[in-house]
Amino acid sequence: MTAGGPDKQRKRVYLTVALLVLIALGFYVGFIVFMSMS
Amino acid sequence: MSAVLMDEVPHEEHPTGIKRWIFTTNHKDIGTLYLLFALMMFFVGGVMALIIRAELFQPGLQFVEPQFFNSMTTLHALVMIFGVVMPAFTGLANWMIPMMVGAPDMALPRMNNWSFWILPFAFTMLLSTLFMPGGGPAGGWTLYPPLVLQTGDAFPFVIFAIHMMGISSIMGAINVIATILNMRAPGMTMMKMPLFVWTWLITAYLLIATMPVLAGAVTMLLTDKFFGTSFFNAAGGGDPVMFQHIFWFFGHPEVYILILPAFGVVSSIIPTFARKPLFGYSSMVYATASIAFLSFIVWAHHMFTVGMPLAGEMFFMLTTMLIAVPTGVKVFNWVATMWRGSLTFETPMLFAIGFVVLFTIGGFSGLMLAMTPIDFQYHDTYFVVAHFHYVLVPGAVFSIIAAVYYWLPKWTGHMYNETVGKWHFWLSAIFVNVTFFPMHFLGLAGMPRRIPDYALQFTDFNMLATIGAFGFGFSQLLFVYVVWQCARSGKKASDQVWEGAHGLEWTLPSPPPYHSFTTAPEVK
Numbered sequence: 026m027t028a029g030g031p032d033k034q035r036k037r038v039y040l041t042v043a044l045l046v047l048i049a050l051g052f053y054v055g056f057i058v059f060m061s062m063s
Numbered sequence: 064m065s066a067v068l069m070d071e072v073p074h075e076e077h078p079t080g081i082k083r084w085i086f087t088t089n090h091k092d093i094g095t096l097y098l099l100f101a102l103m104m105f106f107v108g109g110v111m112a113l114i115i116r117a118e119l120f121q122p123g124l125q126f127v128e129p130q131f132f133n134s135m136t137t138l139h140a141l142v143m144i145f146g147v148v149m150p151a152f153t154g155l156a157n158w159m160i161p162m163m164v165g166a167p168d169m170a171l172p173r174m175n176n177w178s179f180w181i182l183p184f185a186f187t188m189l190l191s192t193l194f195m196p197g198g199g200p201a202g203g204w205t206l207y208p209p210l211v212l213q214t215g216d217a218f219p220f221v222i223f224a225i226h227m228m229g230i231s232s233i234m235g236a237i238n239v240i241a242t243i244l245n246m247r248a249p250g251m252t253m254m255k256m257p258l259f260v261w262t263w264l265i266t267a268y269l270l271i272a273t274m275p276v277l278a279g280a281v282t283m284l285l286t287d288k289f290f291g292t293s294f295f296n297a298a299g300g301g302d303p304v305m306f307q308h309i310f311w312f313f314g315h316p317e318v319y320i321l322i323l324p325a326f327g328v329v330s331s332i333i334p335t336f337a338r339k340p341l342f343g344y345s346s347m348v349y350a351t352a353s354i355a356f357l358s359f360i361v362w363a364h365h366m367f368t369v370g371m372p373l374a375g376e377m378f379f380m381l382t383t384m385l386i387a388v389p390t391g392v393k394v395f396n397w398v399a400t401m402w403r404g405s406l407t408f409e410t411p412m413l414f415a416i417g418f419v420v421l422f423t424i425g426g427f428s429g430l431m432l433a434m435t436p437i438d439f440q441y442h443d444t445y446f447v448v449a450h451f452h453y454v455l456v457p458g459a460v461f462s463i464i465a466a467v468y469y470w471l472p473k474w475t476g477h478m479y480n481e482t483v484g485k486w487h488f489w490l491s492a493i494f495v496n497v498t499f500f501p502m503h504f505l506g507l508a509g510m511p512r513r514i515p516d517y518a519l520q521f522t523d524f525n526m527l528a529t530i531g532a533f534g535f536g537f538s539q540l541l542f543v544y545v546v547w548q549c550a551r552s553g554k555k556a557s558d559q560v561w562e563g564a565h566g567l568e569w570t571l572p573s574p575p576p577y578h579s580f581t582t583a584p585e586v587k
Binding site for chain 2: 034037038041042045046048049050051052053054055056057060061
């Protein structure tokens, strides 16, 4: 268990997942939009 | 989140029979599922390889139609990359990462279940294309337009299958990162993590950055084919070469996705059997990160012959050659770890040493291919086939086999049959070279890739390669036998299993309990 207890750990996991999903979606949509414009 | 709920709910209870495997959220069960799936697909992809090699045993057309031959080369690659090496490493990650960082399970166990169970559907769909009108995909695993757009009814199914594989990989990668960043035991700082955990963390970032790019590329293929767009259609103002750029922006980091976890495995095994700590731990971490960074700026070395500006060719040649530096650091460190160590040569160590030697041969031929003027000669020849098979078979595949032998006693609680294991290694090591070494000569002599027929002067080396391939294929049955036998019975394995093994995973009983660390261990 990381410092801060279960609630804090849960929040950190959700934050990590949200960031990673955003990065992945960004690459996917970004490449298609970039290609559409070029 | 099992880690959070661990103190509140008893997790040792779980369904039995088929329900256990379908609904499991346990990292060990899911790891086993991934590994068994990879093993099954290894034989599916292997049969395809043997069909290719049987056809190439002699010049002329013997067994299959050229269209089917091309489907075999295409599907062999897709199956081996997305169905064998990637799932096998994800299986190893599932089994070992929570145990290595002192966590009870992965951070997102339900998503873990989902990311595995997508795969059997994706590959059923991919393989079903062989039975569709127009046959399976036959334009090569790189899916270059405009050729790939000539695929028959199979086309949308292939694209959908690739999307599913991508989603599965991204979910797996998110889980690995979330676990490593948030669930380490107290005292397990980043620079105390085992190299396998480090290499997987970096691999997971590569996956998150590149799989969406592949998904974007194949989505654009789909809209070009069915919705009237012209992303890659020159007649509509698009550019087919742009597909190659996007594909290889995914494809080159993908190469490192396939090999970085292998570096982690070898960095775990060699210190154990040399009975010495890993030489240059921090330089290994930085070398891995450097390779990952460089992997994003080398992609066009796959495309030297498309007609790039000279400055572009120079840039991609030099960045590619630069990768040899961190890779050299790694090979040096493995050798330095063995130097004056108290070495013993159990099967995992044999496969790890085989990896170091044979992967380095693949690395050297890669360095040759990195040189633009030389690549003009070698491009699309069997030299390229020899190169990437050296890094993927005695590279990635040997490391997966080494990892299974290394951790199998921990997983099952039994020692495997060392004699059969050693036979497996020596037969594999000999036949892998008989298969792939002659391909260097074939390529240098000008034999092109992806053809079912060839000129007479290439016959001898092709015959040799085919004999090697069948030998290698049948040798792998020994592996199945050893794993099967070890899972059922064998000498009881101790907790530490190997005399020189260090790390949290070796403090757990063999086999470990259903949930690894119900109370977090203290790392000094």
